[in-house]
Amino acid sequence: xxxxxxxxxxxxxxxxxxxxxALARMxxxxxxxxxxxxxxxxxxxxxxxxxxLVERWASRGHWEAHDAGEAIQGIYLPEILPRVEREVHPxxxxxxxxx
Numbered sequence: 001x002x003x004x005x006x007x008x009x010x011x012x013x014x015x016x017x018x019x020x021x022a023l024a025r026m027x028x029x030x031x032x033x034x035x036x037x038x039x040x041x042x043x044x045x046x047x048x049x050x051x052x053l054v055e056r057w058a059s060r061g062h063w064e065a066h067d068a069g070e071a072i073q074g075i076y077l078p079e080i081l082p083r084v085e086r087e088v089h090p091x092x093x094x095x096x097x098x099x
Contacts, residue, residue, distance in 0.1 A: 001056060001059075002058070002062070002063050003055065004056075004057070004090055006055070006087070007087040007089070008085070009085045010050075010084050011049070012083065015083040018083065019051065019079075019084060023051060025075055026039075029071035033069050035057050035061075035062025036057060037056040037058055038054070040053070041053050060090075
């Protein structure tokens with residue numbers, strides 16, 4: 001498994017709703033990709049300009065192939081990335097040593 005956590009901050013208030021909408025449109029596209037085990041986007045109730053993406057892929061190779069898919073090419077790169085600051089964290093659940 002390859003797990004990824006992406007922390008997203010939207011600096012401009014007017015961009016929060018379009019980013020939320022774009023993330024919602026990405027979900028079914030990501031879930032349809034080969035190797036996508038789960039893909040969720042969460043919006044903070046305390047700070048609506050903060051989002052956390054939690055992704056699980058069958059392998060790092062599947063995640064890397066995801067870059068060529070419609071979710072990234074058609075939505076993430078043109079609609080989200082120009083509006084956000086982000087941190088990308090390949091991650092593992094605490095206590096899991098199978099990496």
